[in-house]
Each structure stands twice: as C-alpha cells, then as structure tokens.
Amino acid sequence: MKPTEHVREELVRFVRALRRAGVSVPANAGTTAARALVAVGFDDRERARVALRASLVPEQADVATFDELFAEFWRRLTAGLDPNGPAERPDDPPDGGLAPLGAEAAPGERSESDDGNGKNGDADETRDGLGTVVGRGTEAAGENVTTARYSPTGRSEEIATFAMPDEEGFDDAFDKLTRALAELAGRRWTTGEQRPDIRRALRASVGTGGAVVDLPERERARTALRVRVVVDVSRSVLDVIERPFLLRFLQRAHTIWRDTRAFFFDEDLREVTDSFDAPSSDAALAALERAEAEWGGGTHIGASLDRLRTEFPYAVDRRSVLVVVSDGLETSDVSVLERAMAELSRTAAAVLWLNPLAASPAYEPSARGMAAALPYLDGLFAFAGPDDLADLARQLRRQGSHGAIGYEHDRRRTERRTHQQRTT
Amino acid sequence: MSDATGFDGTTESDVRAAFESEDYVAGDEIVTTVTLALRLGKPLLVEGEPGAGKTELAKVLAGGFDAELLRLQCYEGLTAESALYEWNYTKQLLSVQGNEGEGSVFDEEYLLERPLLSALRGEGRRVLLIDEVDRADEEFEALLLELLSDFQVSVPELGTVSATTPPAVIITSNRTRGLSDALKRRCLFLHVAPPSFEKERAILERKVPALDAAVVAELCAMAGRLREEPLLKPPGAAETIDWARAIDALRDGNEDSLDDAEIRNTLGCLLKEVEDIERVDDELLASLREAAERARVEAD
Structure with a gap:
C-alpha cells in the first residue's frame, strides 16, 4: 500500500474510533486533520498529536479519550510507513509527497513497530513491563526514542504481578462473569418492552376488524450462550499468567457454563474440552504440559x-461467544490472523480477547498481531486475576457485548497509572 | 479566493520568535497549533479559563508579526451592524437633500466599516480577534460562518466582499455556553490550561523583571495553591501578573519573604470575588505561606 493510502486509511480508522468512543468530531475534521498531519510531518509524535488534537477534538473533556486512542493510531501509522522497524534517520520524510511543508528540521521521537518476529520481550530500561507496553524514551542527543521492542534473544520479564486469588474471590468474580454473559441479548424475540411488535399487533387486529387496539412490545430473549475459549499456551503467555488461575478459569467455565469448548494453541490448535471433564485439574494440567512440550x-x-x-466449522456460530486468551504476539503473517478474525467476528455473537499483558496500566495493543486483531474484537480485556474477570463482567453488564467496552474503559487502569505517576 | 493569509510558510520558529519578542510564554502545543492555524488558513478557536492568556495570544501574534490587530469584542445583543458595517445615515440624508437623488447613497462613500469588514478588506498581514464569542447570540455565530469558511460576506447593496488576503483569525471563548457545530467545524481548537508553576514563573520573570526571583516563586506557589481551592473565580495568569506588579510597586526592591499583611492587603489583585477573598482565613493563609516557603527554598 502506498504511504498516502496508508495514512489516509489509518486516519479514517482513527476518526471512526474517536467517534465510536463518544468524541464529538466535527464532520469535516478528518480532512482538516489530514492537512494538519501533512503540515507537521510524521517525524515527531508529539507534534502530530497536537496537530490532530487541534483538528479533531473541540471539547476539552474528550482530550483524555483522544490521547488514549492516539497511541494506537500512531503505532499503526508509523508501523505502516516503516514496516522494517526503527528508521536509521529520524528526519527521513515518508514517500508520496507527505513531507512536512515547513523548512524546519523536525527532531523528535519516533514510534516503532514492536513485535518483529520474536516472542520474548526485550526493551530498553524505560519500558514498563513485558510485551506491548510503549513508553516515552529517554532523551539522548536531543532526540526522543520510543521504547518497546522485541527480540528473539531478549530477556523475559513479568509484568506487574498479581497473586493467585483466593478461591472465594475467584468464584465470586467468575459468578459475576457468568451472570453478565447470561444477560447478553440473544437472537430470539420474546414479549418485552424494547420495541413494538408490529406482527403481533397486525395479527391481533384481524379480530377487531383491522383496528389496532393494543400495541404489544417485544425484546431480545436472554438465551443460553455458547462459549468457545481459545487459549494461547505459548511460552510468552505462560510466563506471565498464573497457570492455576488459567486452569481454574477453564475448569469453572467447563463446569458451570452450559456449552463450553476449550482449545489450546501455539503453533497448532487442539481441542482440550475433554481434559476438563474430570473434577480434578490433573488432566487439564497434563494437556497443558503436553502442549508446551510439543510446541x-x-x-x-x-x-x-x-x-x-x-477444522471445527460448527464450533463458532451466531450463538457463540468466542473468548481468545492470548498476548497477541504473532510470529507469522498477520494477514492470516486478520482474515481469520474478520471471519470469526462475523460468525460469533461476540469476540472477547483476554490479554494478560493488558493488566499493565501502560499497556497499549501495539504488538503486530494484537493490532491486527483489534478492529475485529468486541473488547480487549486484561486477564491476570479475578479482578479482571470482575471488571469484564461489570463492563459486559453495563454496556453489553457491543458497547464501549475494553481495557481502555477499565477504571483500575487510570487508578494504576495515577499511582505509578505518583510513585515515580 | 486564495487560502494565503499573509502568514504562508510561517514556521514554528517564526511563531516562537514572535512570542519571544512579545514576552509571551508559550508551550510547544500552543506554538504548533498556532503555526498550523496560520499555515492552513483556519480560524483558531481558543478556549480556556478567564485569565489564561487567550486574548493575549492574538495580541502578541499581531505584535510579533508586525500585523494589524482588528478586535471584535462580543457581547449579548451584538448585531451585524456593529460587527460588519453600517451606513452613514447622516451623510446619506445630507446627500439626498443636497443632490436631489443624483447618484446612489449606497456606495463606498457612505459605508462605515466595522471590524469584520475591515479585516476582510484590509491589505497585508492582519490578525482578527473575535473575543469571547460565547457572549454573543447564536444569530451572530451564523453571521460568522460565511466569513470564516470563505472569508467573504454579502453586503446586499454592494454585493459580495471577499478578502484578497484573508486575516489570521483567533476566536476566544470562556465556554459560558456551547458553540454551534457549524462554527466548530470551521476552526482548529486550542485549549489553554491554567499555567503550571514553572510556566507562571517564567511569565512573571518576563512581565515583572524587577521582582526578585524568590518572591516570584512565592507568588506562583500561592497562586497555584489558591487554584486548588473551590473558588468562584480561580486566578488566571493575568491576575497573577497584576498581583506581582502590585507587590513589586509596594516592596520597592525588598527581597524578603512576603508577610501575612502584604498578602492580605494585595489579595484583591488576585481574587476578584468578595466570597473568594473571605475564604482566605488564617488556616488557608498559613497554607499559602507554607507553599510560598517551600517554593522559596527550592528557588534558592
């Protein structure tokens, strides 16, 4: 794709995301934003942020939302302009006549694509945890350098640790999630108060000579949803997630939810639903270990x-909620992931992605795989402890599966960030 | 019509230098946004608390670029006649009586230009400041739409007046009411936040250079502390400058810490509401002194 097309596409996507998040973006602001972006160039993240903010956000109250979404926009934008990672010269303008109009040199920071081909995280000292956490770089030689980077030979670190929950806390959170999932609207209609039932009204009018005496109403029936849990058991995930927590989650899902199927994947996919049939977690643990050893x-x-x-064409259908547990660190072609997610999101009732890395307050979904999957998700959530399950349940209950849900709406994220800023 | 505003090719360095020359302390965000507005030829809608320096921004822009400043102060009931143009009725009447109907009395000779028309018909670099647009009625906003999108207005008797060189337009709003989407659609946006301690100190050091640096730090710390209180009218940078000037005039070079009496006697420069001044009791005063002392220690 040409750089101009890439910029245009990302900008349109960004404006849509802002509007979806409730930001009041003026009608022609996308055009203004494009002109502003061309004027300031692509070398300096902060300048681009200011330019887009000036073009797209009339309300001060929306600035926080803008700033959060901008991080992802900028990552995608720069990754597309510079797919091979960090550029050698930060003042190189992109091709396609998109260079800054001004004559000024534009020193500044450059965001970079983060996951490369490796799975193990390796970042410089300013990185805040493993994985897709992007932070500000230190100033060196007058240039800000962004931080997140992956290397196949790098060291592995854990993100902020969460202790394994007590059973009561876990069960409570899981029950909340169960109730939230059970309350999601199904496809069938039943008598209710959501909207007028014209068909019933017409049928009833036959008995009254065509006059509609009463206007019956209907609503979506709460139907039992099927859940499909697809778990990434790669090293990078198992390094940062508490295995007892993961297995307990799967065990409870299998036991309590009416129709649950579980799959493990790494370099291949395997159904492991049967491993959770037994009341003990031995079989499940064995399945996990086997997957680890083989893949x-x-x-x-x-x-x-x-x-x-x-291979499992009937596993995911319109009544299924697809839950993917993964850190989103894809090592092969992301276009395959993009296609698969597009198809699954069309098929499933909802697609929820649980990412253990998203528990970090500084997390941004900037890994290539995660970024590619993101547009097709109903929500991306943290998955490191029962509190994350409780928050997932809270958001589902309040907003439904198609509302404004996700890690970015997690209240604890803001609190953790504030706490981190205070301590630093 | 060209989009050229007379500020084409303006770089951030130019804007920064213009602000510097006028002793206006601006962060990178303000500089970048103003540069963009000038380069794209878009009006800049500046919002923020009163006293944050919104009006000053237009003034220093005009001063720094040696441009003509045309200011339209908005108020409730502002009409097109006051903002755009009027006919000189007396002159028209005299002409009609003298010439017995020869020639039209609706031509340039009888036209009185008001700020908006002056801004359109002028030559060279101009900065049009439409101040406190939120005070004007919504009808007036509608009048602005044509002007801001095409830099032209229709005068029924004369036809359409277009700007050959459009002015740079700065619109300020204190957000006492929401502005129409149509107006916002035509603008770039800049939110001016209350100044940080460092920024306010830099402002005072430029605006009141005679005042001792430690005293400046004390004043900024106290102003910042007062902004944490639920005041009816929190002090803006403009009030802090007034306060610093008052202290400078009263102290005559004294570099000692401010005492309670000095603070109390000059508090009226900083707080403009009686209720706010009454809120400063002994406890709050002690808290202000404490903040001031900390700032002085750090400044030293």
Whole structure:
C-alpha cells in the first residue's frame, strides 16, 4: 500500500474510533486533520498529536479519550510507513509527497513497530513491563526514542504481578462473569418492552376488524450462550499468567457454563474440552504440559484461529461467544490472523480477547498481531486475576457485548497509572 | 479566493520568535497549533479559563508579526451592524437633500466599516480577534460562518466582499455556553490550561523583571495553591501578573519573604470575588505561606 493510502486509511480508522468512543468530531475534521498531519510531518509524535488534537477534538473533556486512542493510531501509522522497524534517520520524510511543508528540521521521537518476529520481550530500561507496553524514551542527543521492542534473544520479564486469588474471590468474580454473559441479548424475540411488535399487533387486529387496539412490545430473549475459549499456551503467555488461575478459569467455565469448548494453541490448535471433564485439574494440567512440550516453534495465532474455523466449522456460530486468551504476539503473517478474525467476528455473537499483558496500566495493543486483531474484537480485556474477570463482567453488564467496552474503559487502569505517576 | 493569509510558510520558529519578542510564554502545543492555524488558513478557536492568556495570544501574534490587530469584542445583543458595517445615515440624508437623488447613497462613500469588514478588506498581514464569542447570540455565530469558511460576506447593496488576503483569525471563548457545530467545524481548537508553576514563573520573570526571583516563586506557589481551592473565580495568569506588579510597586526592591499583611492587603489583585477573598482565613493563609516557603527554598 502506498504511504498516502496508508495514512489516509489509518486516519479514517482513527476518526471512526474517536467517534465510536463518544468524541464529538466535527464532520469535516478528518480532512482538516489530514492537512494538519501533512503540515507537521510524521517525524515527531508529539507534534502530530497536537496537530490532530487541534483538528479533531473541540471539547476539552474528550482530550483524555483522544490521547488514549492516539497511541494506537500512531503505532499503526508509523508501523505502516516503516514496516522494517526503527528508521536509521529520524528526519527521513515518508514517500508520496507527505513531507512536512515547513523548512524546519523536525527532531523528535519516533514510534516503532514492536513485535518483529520474536516472542520474548526485550526493551530498553524505560519500558514498563513485558510485551506491548510503549513508553516515552529517554532523551539522548536531543532526540526522543520510543521504547518497546522485541527480540528473539531478549530477556523475559513479568509484568506487574498479581497473586493467585483466593478461591472465594475467584468464584465470586467468575459468578459475576457468568451472570453478565447470561444477560447478553440473544437472537430470539420474546414479549418485552424494547420495541413494538408490529406482527403481533397486525395479527391481533384481524379480530377487531383491522383496528389496532393494543400495541404489544417485544425484546431480545436472554438465551443460553455458547462459549468457545481459545487459549494461547505459548511460552510468552505462560510466563506471565498464573497457570492455576488459567486452569481454574477453564475448569469453572467447563463446569458451570452450559456449552463450553476449550482449545489450546501455539503453533497448532487442539481441542482440550475433554481434559476438563474430570473434577480434578490433573488432566487439564497434563494437556497443558503436553502442549508446551510439543510446541515451541513460535505462535501462529492466525493459522490456529483459521484452523478453528475450518477444522471445527460448527464450533463458532451466531450463538457463540468466542473468548481468545492470548498476548497477541504473532510470529507469522498477520494477514492470516486478520482474515481469520474478520471471519470469526462475523460468525460469533461476540469476540472477547483476554490479554494478560493488558493488566499493565501502560499497556497499549501495539504488538503486530494484537493490532491486527483489534478492529475485529468486541473488547480487549486484561486477564491476570479475578479482578479482571470482575471488571469484564461489570463492563459486559453495563454496556453489553457491543458497547464501549475494553481495557481502555477499565477504571483500575487510570487508578494504576495515577499511582505509578505518583510513585515515580 | 486564495487560502494565503499573509502568514504562508510561517514556521514554528517564526511563531516562537514572535512570542519571544512579545514576552509571551508559550508551550510547544500552543506554538504548533498556532503555526498550523496560520499555515492552513483556519480560524483558531481558543478556549480556556478567564485569565489564561487567550486574548493575549492574538495580541502578541499581531505584535510579533508586525500585523494589524482588528478586535471584535462580543457581547449579548451584538448585531451585524456593529460587527460588519453600517451606513452613514447622516451623510446619506445630507446627500439626498443636497443632490436631489443624483447618484446612489449606497456606495463606498457612505459605508462605515466595522471590524469584520475591515479585516476582510484590509491589505497585508492582519490578525482578527473575535473575543469571547460565547457572549454573543447564536444569530451572530451564523453571521460568522460565511466569513470564516470563505472569508467573504454579502453586503446586499454592494454585493459580495471577499478578502484578497484573508486575516489570521483567533476566536476566544470562556465556554459560558456551547458553540454551534457549524462554527466548530470551521476552526482548529486550542485549549489553554491554567499555567503550571514553572510556566507562571517564567511569565512573571518576563512581565515583572524587577521582582526578585524568590518572591516570584512565592507568588506562583500561592497562586497555584489558591487554584486548588473551590473558588468562584480561580486566578488566571493575568491576575497573577497584576498581583506581582502590585507587590513589586509596594516592596520597592525588598527581597524578603512576603508577610501575612502584604498578602492580605494585595489579595484583591488576585481574587476578584468578595466570597473568594473571605475564604482566605488564617488556616488557608498559613497554607499559602507554607507553599510560598517551600517554593522559596527550592528557588534558592
């Protein structure tokens, strides 16, 4: 794709995301934003942020939302303009006549694509945890350098740790999630108060000579939803997630939810629903260990989800909620992932992505795989402890599966950020 | 019509230098946004608390670029006649009586230009400041739409007046009411936040250079502390400058810490509401002194 097309596409996506998040973006602001972006150039993140903010956000109250979404926009934008990672010269303008109009040199920071081909995280000292956390770089030689980077040979670190929950806390959170999922609207209609039932009204009018005496109403029936849990058991996920927590989550889902199927994937996908039949977690643990021992050649999220679609064609349907547990670190072609997610999101009732890395307050979904999957998700949530389940339940209950939900609406995220800023 | 505003090719360095020359302390965000507005030829809608320096921004822009400043102060009931143009009725009447109907009395000779028309018909670099647009009626906003989108207005008797060189337009609002989407659609936006301690100190050091640096730090710390209180009218940078000037005039070079009496006697420069001044009791005064002392220690 040409740089001009890429910029245009990302800008349109960004404006849509802002509007979806409730920001009041003026009608022609996208055009103004494009002109502003061209005027300031693409070398300096902060300048671009100011230019887009000046073009797109009339209300001060929306600035926080803008800033949050801008991080993802900028990552995608710069990744597309510079797919091979960090550029050698930060003052190189992109091709396609998009160079800044001014004559000024534009020193500044450059955001970079983060996941490359490796799975193990490696970032410089300013990084805030493993994975897709992007922070500000230190100033060196008058230039800000962004931080997140992956290297296949790098060190692995844990994000902020969450202790394994007590059973009561876990069960309570899980019950909340169960209730929230059970309350999601199904596809069937039943008598209710959501909207007029014209068909019933017409049928009833036959008995009254065509006069509509009463206007019956209907609403979506709360139907039992099927849940499909697809778990990434790659090293990078198992390094940062509490295995007892993960297994307990799957065990409870299998036991309590009416129709649950579980799949493990890494470089391949395998159904492990049967492993959770026994009351003890031994079989599940064995399945996990077996997957760990067999696989290890890199996570193929796209290929695995594609296999779910093709090998298990009836697993995901319109009544199914697809839950993907993964850090989104894709090691193969992201276009495969994008296609698989597009297909699954069309098929499933809802697609929720639980990412253990999203528990970090500084997390941004900037890994290639995560970024590719993001547009097709109903919500991306943290998955590191029972509090995350409780927050997922809270958001689902309040907003439904198609409302403004996700890690970015997690109240604890703001609190953790504030706390972190205070301590630093 | 060209989009050229007379500020084409303006760079951030130019804007920064213009602000510097006028002793206006502006962060990168303000500089970048103003540069964009000038380069794109878009009006800049500046919102923020009163006293944050919104009006000053237009003034220093005009001063720094040696441009003509045309100011339209908005108020409730502002009409097109007051903002755009009027006919000189007396002159028209005399002409009609003298010439017995020869020639039209609706031509340039009888036209009285008001700020908006002056801004359109002028030559060279101009900055049009439409101040406190939220005070004007919504009908007036509608009048602005044509002007801001095409830099032209229709005068029924004369036809359409277009700007050959459009002015740079700064619109300020204190957000006492929401502005129409149509107006916002035509503008770039800048939110001016109350100044940080460092920024306010830099402002005072430029605006009141004679005042001792430690005293300046004390004043900024106290102003910042007062902004934490639920005041009816929190002090803006303009009030802090007034306060610093008052202290400077009264102290005559004294570099000692401010005492309670000095603070109390000059508080009226900073707080403009009686209720706010009454809120400053002994406890709050002690808190202000404490903040001031901390700032002085750090400044030293």
